[in-house]
Amino acid sequence: MTSFYFRVSFFFLMCWAISSSAIAQEKSILQINKADDLKGDETRGFERLLGSVEMKHKNSLIYCDSAHFYRTENKARLFGNVRIVDEVDPVTTTSRYAEYDGNTQLAKLRNNVVFTNNETTLTTNYLDYDRMGNIAYYYNKGKVVDSVNVLTSQRGTYEVNSERITFQEDVVLVNPDYTMKTNDLIYLTIPKTAETKGLTNLISKDGNTLDAQNGSFYDTQAKIFRFFDGVVESETSRIKAKELYYSELDAYYEGKENVSVLSKERQVEVFGDVGEYWEERKYSLVHGNALVRRYFESDTLYMAADSLISQDGEVDSMKYLLAFRSVKLVKTDLSSVADSLVYNYSDSSIQLFKDPVMWNQKSQISADSMIFYLANEQLERVYMKDKVFVITQDTIRNFNQMKGRSMVGYFLEGKMDKVDIEGNGESLYFALQADTISQGINKTLSATIKLRFKEGAIQRVTYGIKPDGKFTPFQLITEENSRLEGFDW
Structure with missing residues (x-):
């Protein structure tokens, strides 16, 4: 009987020991690796660590000039040359002052904060770093720099595991070719893509502007843009669409819904359901409820068709407008219908084909x-x-x-x-x-x-x-x- 009670007692003792060990492991105590001097302060409830302080918590090594260690609360206040190094992830954080909570794994860093992850560096004066979720939050202005772009905003969230940064309020993205401004932007540091919500403005180094009323997507490496309710304006043209795609490397635009392409030089604007425009060739194709407006000083020429092609090349023979199927043309002093049409910009001639009719x-x-x-x-x-x-x-x-x-x-x-x-x-x-x-x-x-x-x-x-x-x-x-x-x- 005695042996039986002993075995039962021993069993519960082992369970308690294992449970206590698990709780201690889950709680994860802040450890002191070294310091030049250690002084207790019983009245204030903390220990003072002075000179070359090194502490450890899970995968993080913590360095500073001095610290107040609240052993019972499992917290520390860090002073001077604070540096938190992750031994697993390539993340290092530095600041002048920080507070570290070993229970919640939350580090609050203040003054000259620098958060580094591989090629991405975040600088701010107010940063809360959640080590458990591997997420950093900054307040009152911050700047993110990687190998291509510089991004600034009032507030931001850096999700390290997914390499995702959310910027909010007065967001500015600057790279060698463009400057983008908005109030809400999500940036992925690995593919280097930016997605915005709401009003977005982008200015190229050449002075071209790209605006979106309902957000955009920007691949900063491939130089590809998508704008929603977008307008792209250059010195020679203006393009609008409900959804606008632009490849800078190909100098190619594609628009869907409520598309309009304006040639400022020719004062010709083309509208339609779907449109494509090749900037270098000055060539556009519009189809689906296509409409052309040719603006004169005191009049406007209107032309409707199923499909339209506009070419504004360097030589006169490459300056024309083509219209296909069910062509209708209206101006103050004339109107016309035809199956197809050619409008030559060089001599202002309009050719009508297949049963054309004109009224004057x-x-x-x-x-x-x-x-x-x-x-x-x-x-x-x-x-x-x-x-x-x-x-x-x-x-x-x-x-x-x-x-x-x-x-x-x-x-x-x-x-x-x-x-x-x-x-x-x-x-x-x-x-x-x-x-x-x-x-x-x-x-x-x-x-x-x-x-x-x-x-x-x-x-x-x-x-x-x-x-x-x-x-x-x-x-x-x-x-x-x-x-x-x-x-x-």
């Missing part, structure tokens, strides 16, 4: 293809080829008509002034009395026809050699004989 004042012009020129912001002349058909309305809304193989039209102050028709010319126009009463129709066939206009109405018609004409009086006019073949208003 009271005139409608159609052909297989046409090209018209702008001068001093107004329509100057137009060339048409194959199946040319011109319709104008007179003062009482009759349809005067002309057709031929090719035609040249001239405009004065934006209004049709004269038209020259070459090859298989036909004309049909209404003879009016006092511009109010229709007398009949003059229909003429001629190899060439020249027409002169006044206020958009035909004033004089001149025919070539041996024209074949016919007059139909008002009483005999029908819808059939009042239309040339191919008429389509």
